[in-house]
Amino acid sequence: MDDQKPPAHQVYLTADQIYTCGNCHAHLGRNEDIISKGFQGRHGRAYLFKTVHNIALGPKEDRVLMTGLHSVADIACIVCQSVVGWIYIYAFEDSQKYKEGKYIVEKAKISKENFWLQKG
Template structure:
């Protein structure tokens, strides 16, 4: 896969922003965080309702802890690191709430300006 870098980035307006650990590109606002109780490929992960400055990979069916889901990996638009995935389709009825939501690996994000949570 060739690395394509976008020249335009979205800069989020919020006091609490999560950024890519590699290049510090804005990825998500704390207000869009749904849950921290998720497991990613490399440990803890967060579920977000919305992310920005990412590109979607091809759709694939993946067996996860909660069953089979159709997902697309998400890559940082600037450094091209895979930071998580987007849930496209959940086969289990109880997992439908995840559709069109994003998993971002905790190890792949930093808190801009090192803010503390309440």
């Protein structure tokens, strides 16, 4: 029996502005899914997204981040396996609970693509 997984099924997003994997350009998120652009990642500025597509989760681990202790898992592009950020699974401090289930995507790891959509 063959243990190899079939190729991952990609989601293709339609929006005026789409953020893609900086390595392979797989679609990750839409501009309207960004909650905040004021976050810090491991490689500089980062965006907090409410939803991200075409990613795989790494193992859950507890990390002390700038805002305290959180349970997180790295997120990687399903096409090229580049780590692009992490998901907040659990926040230990009440003031940080709003991050649970949200994604940090590092600006250094993504590209922004603008599309001119036909309106009408």
